[in-house]
Amino acid sequence: MILLALILIPVVAALVVAAAPAGKAKTIALVGTLVPLVLAVYAAMAFDYAFGATFQLGNSGDPIEWLPQLGLSLSLGADTVSLLLILLTCLLGPICVLASTTAITQRVKTYYAWLLVLQGAMTGVFAARDLIVFYTCFEFTLVPMFVLISLYGSTNRKKAAIKFFLFTFTGSIVALAGLVYVAWVNAQESGKWTFDIGTLQEAAQGLPGWVQAWVLLALMLGFAVKVPLFPFHTWLPLAHTEAPTAGSVILAGVLLKLGTYGIFRFVLPFAPIAVIEYAPFIAVLSIIGILYAGLICWVQTDVKKLVAYSSVSHLGFCILGLVALNNIGITGSVMYMINHGLSTGALFLLIGMMYERYHTRSMKEVGGLASKMPVWSTFMVFFVMASVGLPGLNGFVSEVMCLLGTFQSSSAWGSATGSDPAGGLDSGLWGSAGVVMEGATPGALGPWFAAIAAVGMIIAAIYLLYMVGRVVFGPLVEPRGHGHADHGGGGGEPHLPADLTPREIGILVPLAALCLWLGVYPSPVLQALQPPISATVKVLDEAMARVEHGPVSPVRSAGAEGVR
Amino acid sequence: MIGQSSAALHPAHHEGKFLGQDPHAVMYYVSAVVGLLGIGTALYLHYLGRTTSQTARADSLLASLGPVPRWAQNKWYVDEFYEFLIRRPLLVTGHLLHLIDQFLVDGLVNLAGYLPRAMGKAIRPSQSGELHGYAVGMVGGIAVLLIIVLLATN
């Protein structure tokens, strides 16, 4: 079972690292992350994309009974969305290991062991088909991240780690209450307790609207903290800034996607009626996040904090695409998850490389590095452009799809284009590439949302170009004592050359290649994503059809539904 | 208008007429004439009759045109306009939002974190270490709880 291997191999490698001498830790960790990467690529090739909506590669058809008294089973399975996210996780694994080889010099074994455990847990989240397996891995990622931040972070690391843990933990418990409620509803109807996600999905869709609203609230509270959605985002700048480089990469690249994946996998299918009703509200929060975090980015002096807030801003787009509730929006959102992981992960890697050389992240102290570090600067500009959303790179694809989805997500558009909602899309880039998108638009958002969100694109350009302008271009500013001549490193660090070493280039090149490929030729991925996303949109359509008598709200319908 | 498809935005355009002429043709001719007029004026004012490199016929017009040439030389103050209307407010907003984020939003989060600790500090004096205090607390607690429960179910 490939998925189980993908989860267990890093964990076993972590145990080996713990037992082996410290000098071997790096090598074992590298092997422990490369093997899952190879396996993941193999899994991607073995995957049947035509049936991308079914859960393959695991045992979800015949799960291992783990605690049948509670209805828990060790059930794994991946559809295309999960598979892509697992690929992202497995790709970032060896990249993080290689990025840390010079940065981590003390307590090396602990570091690599926890990094490997983290990878296993993250893979488990995406591969889980049982609710409690999902929740277990979801929560368990907090422990390695806590250790990584509080041991290897910067000056304020303790506070950052504690805030991160407590904030996320609290949200998750609320989400657990919602999920257990759905499991109970299913137990009442079918007489059997189970936590299988597929079964619970069907049970949840039958809930009345006002009950779904409460489930929505509970689930969103949990996932909104993880994403993060305004106003639950304040843990993120602190955690990102104080984490070590690999920690920030994993945090931005994968851990934030746990939240968006949770919304895609749970909130949309479990509470479709409520989502349709409350989508504008969630969209407003996302848009506030986009603009608010974007403007805050602009006034930052710490580069890492700038990129951290930019994550908040970008993931606002991601959520916006999800609550657009149409095919193109959700596809854009899933693509955004991958693309953001690649580009922002790379940005954090680059900042880390700069930090290793200059020991500062402040734009006041470091600037104009193009003359000293041309290769680094090239990559920096490249990934900034990917992050901004320059056409030709991957950011553009996902951003435009999310905006298009938001724009089209209004009832006027849906009715005007009549029975062929894909009519407006057949022409143009994706139509000519043969991607057919189906699915009606429940019509929760609309052009105004898209227009205001699009301003966020401009703001992204403002702060990212401002940052790149100061850090890469402009006059050379170096902190005192870190000139090229007297750069010997202090405190036992290995002497790093001014520009990137081959190892560092080696970890950036795959990311750059993927950004380019996904920007220029995304259609295989988009095509592959269609089956699961069409299935999700179908669920939303059916829910829309049930809502003929108008919107439902908890207050209004409580009296109508009677005593629970 | 936004809700209409693109087909609706472009009605059969070959039917419209402008002053009895084809609008496209009118466009060509008008713009050509204006362009030629402009070239001619510039030629006359700045090229023809220029005696020295510093002076031209246009200089004599400077005084009578008032502040317009100055505006033109300053790029019509477009940059300053953007700075004043867009960039400066956005920057100020950015700083303001940063402050709001640090103190209001984060403050609320820290408050939520502080509440349990504050509750603890409020209850702490009850753990005084004195035996009689505990005994009173126990018996008093029993009484209070019974009263609460009996009141609540009445």
Place this chain on the structure above:
Amino acid sequence: MIERLAFLWPEIILFSMTCVVMVIGLSPNLRTRKLSAWVAGFGVVVAGLQAAITTPHADALLPESGQLLLPEMVMYAKCMIAGVGLILLLLMAGTVDRDEEQAIAGGKAFDPLRSNRAEFYAFFLFSLTGLMLCAGADDLIWLFLALELTSLPTYIMVTMSTNQNRSREAGVKYFFLGALGSATFLYGFALLYGGTGTTNLNAIAENFRQSGINSIALAGILLSILGLGFKIAAVPMHFYTADVYEGAAAQVSAFLAFVPKTAGFLALLLLTATMGWVYAPGSTGLSGDPIVPVQGGTHLPEVVRVLLWVIAALTMTVGNVLAILQTSVKRILAYSSIAHSGYMLVGVIAGPGDGSFAQNGLSAVLFYLLAYGVMNVGTFAVIAALERKPGREGGREVESVDDLRGLWASHPALALAMTVCSLSLLGLPPLLGFFGKLPLFTSAIAAGEIPLVLVLGVNSAIAAFYYLRLAFVPMLEPVDVGSEPTVISPFRSRKLGALISAVGVVVLVVIGNRLMEQSRQAGMYRPLSRPLHALPVVGSRGAEVAPAEPSPSLAEEPH
């Protein structure tokens, strides 16, 4: 009478071992004295095996053989008590007589009047005997005697656990407040007898079915619940917890965290089982009429339910909120102990549901008792396994969380054990604590107690404030330069106890299904599987109540 013996073999074995220990411990020969712990362990093991093998099943029960309300609970509880008791015994090595034995090794003559070892292990076994008797109690007087037999030895164990004043102070406080608590629930039992005319639990349950709960019996139940709150350290009887846990030695605190708590919850389960979860929501009976069960009712009587609700919410909150401020490890664990009692009370309110494990609050409580026992003993065991130089105020013991710094470097196994057990207490999946809390969640939601579930959730989150410190300070923090080093105790069995608990926290998840099945059966509230008799259908107030037809097996009066 002879049938009762079938239930009592474990207690009889323990009791006889107690007598043996008392004699052995007074021997002038050191090797014989050392045997007392081994004899105690032997007794516990045999008692546990005896309980597993020979306890009759529910089908074989006769009315006079035992309580019929939660019959399977007897075996489960006794085995659990034996298991956790064995781990606790590992911790008890070297608690008393340490200095005395050193003096004897140095040449002093053995004086039986000075030696406490015999008494200590005897009290240990007495207390476990009382606890096992609680599980099988079918009579109020039996229950009271068993509860007292459980608690009285613990008062003395606390007092003799160290030779400092803090233990004596703790013992005195514990004794006086314990007497107050016992008086309360004894008063409750007396009122219960007055209201129903019998002390036999089965007969009381029968009485409630037939004529409802009259106000005197209701008052008795309320007072009993409040009094039993002392044993489980629930608000408002929680005041003693922190001081007593801090004053006693860590291993005795571990004992206190498990044994009286289990006793209290077993008694609480039996008491609430006499009423049953068969009432309509909102049936108060305060107008003077007895509270009558209804067909299809799923709640406790409203008064009792509200009382338990308020106690549970307050207990959880007070426990967690007070723990955040603490720097002393044992006080943190004491307040966390209060909080966990609050969590378990949620299961008592939830009731047996439809009998499946996920909906059965009683099974959840029983499973949580086991899980909590293992993980809590683990944390105390780590404390007990460590030492500092004597002469400070606290004697040899580790006092504050900062004393645990740098443990990973010096004793990685103990640091890992502390981390694993603390995270399990927090309820972090995939450790045992989460799978103990999950049934509480599910059963409470199934019973419709959504606000209480939210309180439970928020409190679990608040608990993270201090559990994180407890879990990660030993592992991540470097040792304070200039402070005294923390060394391992010469009594290696304590470390073994800590490791067994930590391993148990992980392994019990893997084999958890068997345990859950056992606790499901243990929580099978009998009227669910075999009704005592048909329940009356509620008509208008006080109107036609169908006369009860007692089932044949209860034809004889128990007395």
